[in-house]
Amino acid sequence: MDALGDIRVIELATGVAGPIVGMFCADFGADVVKVETPDGDPERGRPGFPMWNRGKRSVVIDPGSAEGRAWLRNRIGGADMLITRDGEELAAFGLDGDELLASHPRLILLEMPVYLPGHVPWADGVESAALLGAFGGQFARQSSVSGEPVESVYQTLLYAHGLWASVCAVAALIEREGSGFGQRVTVSGINALQQLTMISLVVDPNAPDPSTAVGGAGRHPTYSRMIAGDGKWFTSGALGPRFEAMFMEVIGLGSIVEDERLGGSLANMVAPENIGWVQKAVEEAVLKQPRQYWLDRLDAVGIPSGPIDGREGWLDHPQVAAMGMRVEVDDPDRGPVVMPGVPINLTATPGAVRGPAPALGEHNDRVAPWPAQPRPAADARPLVRSGPLSGIRVVNSGPFLASPYAGCLLSALGADVIKVEPREGDPFRKPAYGANRGMRSIAIDLKHPDSIRAFHKIIEGADVFIDGLRPGVTKSLGIDYDSLKAINPGIVTMSLSAFGQTGPLGGRGGVDMVLQGMVGMMSAEGGDGEPIVNTISVCDISTASMSSLTIALALFHRLRTGEGQRTWDTLLGTATYLQSAEIIRFEGRPPAIVGGVDFQGDGAFDRMYRAADGWVRIAAPDAPAKIASALEIPEEKLADKDGAIAAIAAAIIDLSREEATRRLNRAGVPSASVRKVTEVLRDPRLCEAGFAHVYPSDNGGFIATPGRIASFSRTEWRGVLKPPGIGEHSVRILEDAGIDPATIDQLIERRAVAVGGPMPQILPHAYR
Numbered sequence: 001m002d003a004l005g006d007i008r009v010i011e012l013a014t015g016v017a018g019p020i021v022g023m024f025c026a027d028f029g030a031d032v033v034k035v036e037t038p039d040g041d042p043e044r045g046r047p048g049f050p051m052w053n054r055g056k057r058s059v060v061i062d063p064g065s066a067e068g069r070a071w072l073r074n075r076i077g078g079a080d081m082l083i084t085r086d087g088e089e090l091a092a093f094g095l096d097g098d099e100l101l102a103s104h105p106r107l108i109l110l111e112m113p114v115y116l117p118g119h120v121p122w123a124d125g126v127e128s129a130a131l132l133g134a135f136g137g138q139f140a141r142q143s144s145v146s147g148e149p150v151e152s153v154y155q156t157l158l159y160a161h162g163l164w165a166s167v168c169a170v171a172a173l174i175e176r177e178g179s180g181f182g183q184r185v186t187v188s189g190i191n192a193l194q195q196l197t198m199i200s201l202v203v204d205p206n207a208p209d210p211s212t213a214v215g216g217a218g219r220h221p222t223y224s225r226m227i228a229g230d231g232k233w234f235t236s237g238a239l240g241p242r243f244e245a246m247f248m249e250v251i252g253l254g255s256i257v258e259d260e261r262l263g264g265s266l267a268n269m270v271a272p273e274n275i276g277w278v279q280k281a282v283e284e285a286v287l288k289q290p291r292q293y294w295l296d297r298l299d300a301v302g303i304p305s306g307p308i309d310g311r312e313g314w315l316d317h318p319q320v321a322a323m324g325m326r327v328e329v330d331d332p333d334r335g336p337v338v339m340p341g342v343p344i345n346l347t348a349t350p351g352a353v354r355g356p357a358p359a360l361g362e363h364n365d366r367v368a369p370w371p372a373q374p375r376p377a378a379d380a381r382p383l384v385r386s387g388p389l390s391g392i393r394v395v396n397s398g399p400f401l402a403s404p405y406a407g408c409l410l411s412a413l414g415a416d417v418i419k420v421e422p423r424e425g426d427p428f429r430k431p432a433y434g435a436n437r438g439m440r441s442i443a444i445d446l447k448h449p450d451s452i453r454a455f456h457k458i459i460e461g462a463d464v465f466i467d468g469l470r471p472g473v474t475k476s477l478g479i480d481y482d483s484l485k486a487i488n489p490g491i492v493t494m495s496l497s498a499f500g501q502t503g504p505l506g507g508r509g510g511v512d513m514v515l516q517g518m519v520g521m522m523s524a525e526g527g528d529g530e531p532i533v534n535t536i537s538v539c540d541i542s543t544a545s546m547s548s549l550t551i552a553l554a555l556f557h558r559l560r561t562g563e564g565q566r567t568w569d570t571l572l573g574t575a576t577y578l579q580s581a582e583i584i585r586f587e588g589r590p591p592a593i594v595g596g597v598d599f600q601g602d603g604a605f606d607r608m609y610r611a612a613d614g615w616v617r618i619a620a621p622d623a624p625a626k627i628a629s630a631l632e633i634p635e636e637k638l639a640d641k642d643g644a645i646a647a648i649a650a651a652i653i654d655l656s657r658e659e660a661t662r663r664l665n666r667a668g669v670p671s672a673s674v675r676k677v678t679e680v681l682r683d684p685r686l687c688e689a690g691f692a693h694v695y696p697s698d699n700g701g702f703i704a705t706p707g708r709i710a711s712f713s714r715t716e717w718r719g720v721l722k723p724p725g726i727g728e729h730s731v732r733i734l735e736d737a738g739i740d741p742a743t744i745d746q747l748i749e750r751r752a753v754a755v756g757g758p759m760p761q762i763l764p765h766a767y768r
Helices: 018-027 065-074 088-091 098-104 129-135 156-180 189-196 241-250 256-257 266-270 275-286 290-301 318-322 402-412 451-460 474-475 481-488 512-516 521-526 538-561 571-577 623-631 641-652 659-664 677-681 683-686 730-738 739-748
Strands: 007-011 031-036 057-060 083-084 108-111 182-186 223-227 232-237 306-308 328-329 335-340 344-346 394-397 416-421 441-444 464-467 493-495 565-570 606-611 612-617 671-674 692-696 702-706
Touching: 007 018, 007 065, 018 031, 018 083, 018 156, 083 156, 088 098, 098 108, 098 182, 108 156, 108 335, 129 156, 129 189, 129 612, 129 671, 156 189, 156 538, 156 641, 189 538, 223 275, 223 512, 232 290, 241 256, 241 266, 241 290, 266 275, 266 493, 290 306, 306 512, 318 571, 344 538, 344 606, 394 402, 394 512, 402 416, 402 464, 402 493, 402 538, 441 451, 441 730, 451 481, 451 730, 464 538, 493 538, 493 692, 512 521, 512 538, 512 571, 538 565, 538 571, 606 659, 623 641, 623 659, 659 671, 677 683, 730 739
Parallel strands: 007 031, 007 083, 031 057, 083 108, 108 182, 394 416, 394 464, 416 441, 464 493, 493 565
Antiparallel strands: 223 232, 232 306, 328 335, 344 565, 606 612, 612 671, 692 702
């Protein structure tokens, strides 16, 4: 069976993010009809289109045609989901969202506004990762040499938007199975930014923005990229107290912790006053030996590491092939295309690339009417719930960042998520403060002879079990899928690993930093210069969304069949997806953008410029005449790239950001101020939209964390997500599992289980 085998989707959205939702639906068996105007999706001529639109059908409709509008209304009557950008896009086809939901009560209306519902702060309302990243604080938070904002060469925010919206859409389908009713689901560009830049948004809103002038290596001396004595670059994944100490021993700096500036703790390496001198000491030590020497030594002690390579040949890597992440299709417009495959794995209902992207209008007159959706009973009332996943219980044993953050995301959708951690706690729980929000904690020693029976009782009442352990560890602990299935036949298990279990790298450990280097992200960002570390943990954070999507698809299948299954995903699969438009290959494709030190953008009309009080971002590669008019520049000065950059820079340097963007947007040139995180947190529109939750910290300040990251018209979850203390909920969780008080006391007395209080609400130093 296919996870979404009988789901019918109408896709009106164009561009990148909306079609990505359609792609995931099609990959898992949904019938996705892409409705385009006669001009076609503007992305049709761009490299990523063949991937984001694979497996769909294309129908062309003239929005002004009464016949076309009637055809569309007819198909919507049989659709389970309608994907659109916003109400304006619906109105172009004569549709109204409220009327559609009233007429078709089972419809999931997925709206994906570019910025906020009803508001885009730049001209033309275009979908733009660059403008969103500039205006939303991403670029100003990127580590740099100069301390100035840095542009990303990837459309990561759009990839994140499509992925997170997919999770929310399937969550709404899950809720509909119980209630019988659909609803409006809104996932905006701002929601994507909140979800992706979570670490940067967990701050004291009243503290100064941290300096980003820490270099392209980032803030963490042992969790970074490094150059060895032979001039070759590699990454070290030494993060957390144990690995950090081991790394220092390996490179001969074990005694550095005795330096009084560190106060006896390597955690203080990332304090602003220590970053520079510790980084220098590490760099000098690593230069004493060639790359392979360090990779061998780090591997011997279990520290994840890897070489830094280019992205050009990544799809030919044998590990990519072993995991089925390299796919070839015959595209009707481009011929043979090599693209990333399906990045998540469901063993009972696997996804697959069902075919190429369709030619424009290829299926005109070939999409038969769908049967009308069944209507709820006349006396049925839509249920009101606290989140679309209300009633779902998830047991999450994953440590560090990606797996805990998957639990946080599921909590934000209403699930009851239990964080299972060792008696001493997840070693990364403090640095990953933002990732552990919203869960309940039980601290349990799974190696203790008394604990496994208690853990199995918890599993009896669970719907999902997540592990982020290396392949083979769950089996040794007796918590693998086969063991848990014997206890709970309907259980869904989700395993996250770096490279999966098969192939030349199968079973190896890996972390975000290692994958960024291996797949080519760092080298692409650095261009001809040094590799650049992305301040966002893009692989970890996006894998949390990928894991959530995996779980949602498996739960939807279980609701329809009663069948659980084993599922898994990998950092490698996510890292490959995050480069989809950049590494896809076909004859004649234009080269992908590469960066450089403190990269400011590609081309004269698509980059950041310094203003009198900061920076502005222009995103109008095809509008030199409009730029010339807005800035009163003779158009002939924009004839060549270098001259145009100089002329535009001179015209903007004496203007405030507000004045520069006002002139540009008024002339139809999409542009935005480059803002810092503290500016974003003070934006009145974002405050009104619930962008952040702010609450007192335990040391006298305040803590801001991402607020509502998706909206559901009927099953909205509201509340502040905070991280739990170690074992804060141990007793209640055991009670919920039906374990009697005497047995609980014995578990605590025998040190199988630990009990603790709330976690101190104090922000750690930023490690990225």
